[in-house]
Amino acid sequence: xxxxxxxxxxxxxxxxxxxxxxxxxxxxxxxxxxxxxxxxxxxxxxxxxxxxxxxxxxxxxxxxxxxxxxxxxxxxxxxxxxxxxxxxxxxxxxxxxxxxxxxxxxxxxxxxxxxxxxxxxxxxxxxxxxxxxxxxxxxxxxxxxxxxxxxxxxxxxxxxxxxxxxxxxxxxxxxxxxxxxxxxxxxxxxxxxxxxxxxxxxxxxxxxxxxxxxxxxxxxx
Amino acid sequence: xxxxxxxxxxxxxxxxxxxxxxxxxxxxxxxxxxxxxxxxxxxxxxxxxxxxxxxxxxxxxxxxxxxxxxxxxxxxxxxxxxxxxxxxxxxxxxxxxxxxxxxxxxxxxxxxxxxxxxxxxxxxxxxxxxxxxxxxxxxxxxxxxxxxxxxxxxxxxxxxxxxxxxxxxxxxxxxxxxxxxxxxxxxxxxxxxxxxxxxxxxxxxxxxxxxxxxxxxxxxxxxx
Numbered sequence: 001x002x003x004x005x006x007x008x009x010x011x012x013x014x015x016x017x018x019x020x021x022x023x024x025x026x027x028x029x030x031x032x033x034x035x036x037x038x039x040x041x042x043x044x045x046x047x048x049x050x051x052x053x054x055x056x057x058x059x060x061x062x063x064x065x066x067x068x069x070x071x072x073x074x075x076x077x078x079x080x081x082x083x084x085x086x087x088x089x090x091x092x093x094x095x096x097x098x099x100x101x102x103x104x105x106x107x108x109x110x111x112x113x114x115x116x117x118x119x120x121x122x123x124x125x126x127x128x129x130x131x132x133x134x135x136x137x138x139x140x141x142x143x144x145x146x147x148x149x150x151x152x153x154x155x156x157x158x159x160x161x162x163x164x165x166x167x168x169x170x171x172x173x174x175x176x177x178x179x180x181x182x183x184x185x186x187x188x189x190x191x192x193x194x195x196x197x198x199x200x201x202x203x204x205x206x207x208x209x210x211x212x213x214x215x216x217x218x219x220x221x
Numbered sequence: 222x223x224x225x226x227x228x229x230x231x232x233x234x235x236x237x238x239x240x241x242x243x244x245x246x247x248x249x250x251x252x253x254x255x256x257x258x259x260x261x262x263x264x265x266x267x268x269x270x271x272x273x274x275x276x277x278x279x280x281x282x283x284x285x286x287x288x289x290x291x292x293x294x295x296x297x298x299x300x301x302x303x304x305x306x307x308x309x310x311x312x313x314x315x316x317x318x319x320x321x322x323x324x325x326x327x328x329x330x331x332x333x334x335x336x337x338x339x340x341x342x343x344x345x346x347x348x349x350x351x352x353x354x355x356x357x358x359x360x361x362x363x364x365x366x367x368x369x370x371x372x373x374x375x376x377x378x379x380x381x382x383x384x385x386x387x388x389x390x391x392x393x394x395x396x397x398x399x400x401x402x403x404x405x406x407x408x409x410x411x412x413x414x415x416x417x418x419x420x421x422x423x424x425x426x427x428x429x430x431x432x433x434x435x436x437x438x439x440x441x442x443x444x445x
Binding site: 003006007009010014017018076077078079081082083084085086087088220 | 276279280281282283301304305307309311312313314315316317319320324328329331332333
């Protein structure tokens with residue numbers, strides 16, 4: 001556990017010192033959402049209806065943006081080999097890296113999401129559920145993305161390949177994330193989709209660290 | 222934690238080791254024994270498989286054939302404990318440019334050692350040994366290639382482990398740095414440690430050499 005917290009601390013420290021990556025992700029998220037009213041026209045009715053979906057798709061794309069850096073820099077400078085050789089189980093170390101990734105990219109997305117909901121004229125009754133759905137969904141995105149990031153280590157154009165691998169796997173989170181928001185807007189029960197998002201998160205938590213660790217061992221051979 | 226703390230006594234042996242990278246056999250039928258207090262220098266032409274051998278010994282690559290044992294117990298059964306025994310220094314220095322020199326080193330110590338004896342301050346001791354103490358609070362991006370390598374080598378003494386696997390450790394390191402490594406190595410061996418070092422210029426005179434070129438991969442060897 002000591003080594004996992006040491007890694008988490010290092011990752012957060014790296015993220016804060018470099019700063020740029022987190023900010024870039026949030027800016028991208030905001031810009032994509034802001035582009036939609038310009039594209040589909042400023043009719044409040046349309047925006048309110050598609051708002052939940054727009055925010056979710058933008059969140060997926062924003063999560064992708066920083067994903068290819070997750071293991072690549074450690075791979076390039078030799079840190080990844082040493083992480084593989086560390087006494088702690090690699091699965092736990094992967095989990096620590098994913099946690100740091102979520103804290104520096106997923107969490108900021110959740111924090112700015114009410115603001116974007118406001119821009120899209122989403123009814124205030126949906127804000128809470130939107131934030132809850134993102135809180136349950138974005139960790140799954142980080143976990144699933146970690147598999148893709150590990151599989152594409154050392155590949156040329158890894159970033160593009162990563163999107164192709166991982167975006168289809170994001171679909172369940174997208175479907176239930178959007179349906180939770182829609183349910184809240186239509187005064188329906190948003191509990192079931194939220195519970196399914198939670199189940200998806202638990203599933204990802206149980207499987208992804210192992211898959212990503214296996215892919216990393218393969219890459220450092 | 223001082224180097225003197227655990228006095229190791231062990232034998233690390235390889236029998237009939239062979240390695241295949243991609244489609245190409247790198248070496249085959251390689252055997253050796255290293256015991257506490259011994260150092261084994263790996264020599265051989267470029268591409269003869271010194272680095273591959275070290276990666277096999279560290280556990281990063283699975284050997285195509287052959288066994289590695291520690292005191293008679295096969296490594297493949299005890300991978301977790303093997304990782305605790307090994308300190309591997311490869312071609313890359315694993316230095317994060319935005320962290321300070323001391324932060325870089327203490328991260329690797331926290332990762333490899335379960336608890337640090339605070340009163341001994343292993344970070345500062347190790348940095349002092351490799352002449353980096355005055356740079357401890359400087360971001361590592363200002364280090365030269367040789368200083369980065371010294372920082373990487375500092376891991377060896379800051380977090381002691383019985384088996385050092387060093388891949389061309391003196392690359393870019395100046396004479397004083399080589400001397401510092403030589404001293405650290407002598408102390409490590411004196412405490413019952415062992416080291417396997419791939420190099421073109423052995424540090425000390427009386428050494429056991431293993432020329433990896435002498436173990437070509439035989440085409441008729443059953444590979445998988």
